[in-house]
Amino acid sequence: MKSSLDAIFSALSDPTRRAILGRLAHGKATVAELADPFELSQPAISKHLKVLEQAGLIRSGREATSRPRELEPDALKKISDWIGDYRRFWDQSFDRLDGYLSKVQGYEDDKSGD
Amino acid sequence: MKSSLDAIFSALSDPTRRAILGRLAHGKATVAELADPFELSQPAISKHLKVLEQAGLIRSGREATSRPRELEPDALKKISDWIGDYRRFWDQSFDRLDGYLSKVQGYEDDKSGD
DNA sequence: TGGCTATATAACCGTATAGATATATTGTTT
DNA sequence: AAACAATATATCTATACGGTTATATAGCCA
Numbered sequence: 001m002k003s004s005l006d007a008i009f010s011a012l013s014d015p016t017r018r019a020i021l022g023r024l025a026h027g028k029a030t031v032a033e034l035a036d037p038f039e040l041s042q043p044a045i046s047k048h049l050k051v052l053e054q055a056g057l058i059r060s061g062r063e064a065t066s067r068p069r070e071l072e073p074d075a076l077k078k079i080s081d082w083i084g085d086y087r088r089f090w091d092q093s094f095d096r097l098d099g100y101l102s103k104v105q106g107y108e109d110d111k112s113g114d
Numbered sequence: 115m116k117s118s119l120d121a122i123f124s125a126l127s128d129p130t131r132r133a134i135l136g137r138l139a140h141g142k143a144t145v146a147e148l149a150d151p152f153e154l155s156q157p158a159i160s161k162h163l164k165v166l167e168q169a170g171l172i173r174s175g176r177e178a179t180s181r182p183r184e185l186e187p188d189a190l191k192k193i194s195d196w197i198g199d200y201r202r203f204w205d206q207s208f209d210r211l212d213g214y215l216s217k218v219q220g221y222e223d224d225k226s227g228d
Numbered sequence: 229t230g231g232c233t234a235t236a237t238a239a240c241c242g243t244a245t246a247g248a249t250a251t252a253t254t255g256t257t258t
Numbered sequence: 259a260a261a262c263a264a265t266a267t268a269t270c271t272a273t274a275c276g277g278t279t280a281t282a283t284a285g286c287c288a
Contacts, residue, residue: 005126005127005129005132006127006128006129009123009124009126009127010123010124010127012119012123013119013120013123013124013127014120014275014276015119015120016276018119018196021200022199025199025200025203030234030235031234031235031236032233032234032235040276040277040278041277041278041279042234042235042236043235043236043237043238043277043278043279043280044276044277044278045235046235046236046237047236047275047276047277048276050236051275062285064234064285064286065232065233065234065235065284065285065286066233066234066235066285067234067235067236071200071203073200073203073204074204076197076200076203076204077204079193079197080194080197080201082132083190083193083194083197085136085139086135086139086185086187086190087194089139089185089187089190090187090188090190090191128245128246130246144264144265145264145265145266146263146264146265154246154247154248155247155248155249156264156265156266157247157248157249157250157265157266157267157268158246158247158248160265160266160267161245161246161247161266162246164266165245176255178255178256178264179254179255179256179262179263179264179265180255180263180264180265181264181265181266229288230287230288231286231287231288232285232286232287232288233284233285233286233287234283234284234285234286235282235283235284235285236281236282236283236284237280237281237282237283238279238280238281238282239278239279239280239281240277240278240279240280241276241277241278242275242276242277242278243274243275243276243277244273244274244275244276245272245273245274245275246271246272246273246274247270247271247272247273248269248270248271248272249268249269249270250267250268250269250270251266251267251268251269252265252266252267252268253264253265253266253267254263254264254265254266255262255263255264255265256261256262256263256264257260257261257262257263258259258260258261258262
């Protein structure tokens with residue numbers, strides 16, 4: 001489970017994977033159920049699920065012969081926190097900008113937070 | 115300026131590009147200034163900037179011979195909104211889960227919001 | 229055990245991406 | 259106009275990615 005910002009953002013850049021997450025927001029689902037809405041092969045879906053799992057966005061269970069997936073929201077929280085550093089850019093007036101800039105230190109901050 | 119979720123998430127999946135955004139959170143900067151912290155060629159940085167701009171995350175200006183970049187937070191807001199659909203997974207109790215699930219409809223919702 | 233079901237893995241292919249170096253473009257300065 | 263400075267574009271290379279089909283694995287059931 002990498003769960004780095006690299007892996008998380010990369011996983012989310014694919015619309016199929018975002019759709020899978022959307023489906024999992026409704027609750028646990030099997031691979032077959034997750035594959036159903038798409039015109040993709042089962043192995044393609046399994047690959048997407050692997051990417052999501054390695055990014056820490058979902059987890060696999062085991063129920064008889066199936067391996068149901070469910071959301072693992074920690075990774076989403078991670079990028080939500082990252083975006084939080086920039087939230088003031090659209091949420092608030094630019095007057096207070098200088099006050100918070102010490103929080104956003106670029107490369108090093110980004111790596112340490114990974 | 116694509117500004118689709120695909121393009122935004124993809125742009126953010128690279129640590130160099132996130133570092134550039136971090137730098138731009140401090141304020142406008144030239145290409146040379148943005149390139150300075152990295153051991154990358156100038157064309158490599160220009161490419162990264164192009165990716166960020168096409169995702170709608172930054173904009174280019176023109177000042178004499180330089181083309182300073184600055185943040186364009188709309189795209190970040192876009193993914194912040196997307197993540198908002200999942201925020202309850204870590205922010206709140208799971209009791210209210212069923213109540214909001216109608217908001218998260220997966221593939222079609224994702225595409226319409228693009 | 230043999231066969232069925234659900235899922236994973238392997239091998240392969242075409243396209244995209246990140247980097248490099250070399251060159252072109254555009255504005256400034258003399 | 260010529261030279262310089264800042265940046266962009268072209269071309270190339272290596273690797274990653276998303277898809278496919280074929281095959282392997284694991285658990286259940288007759």
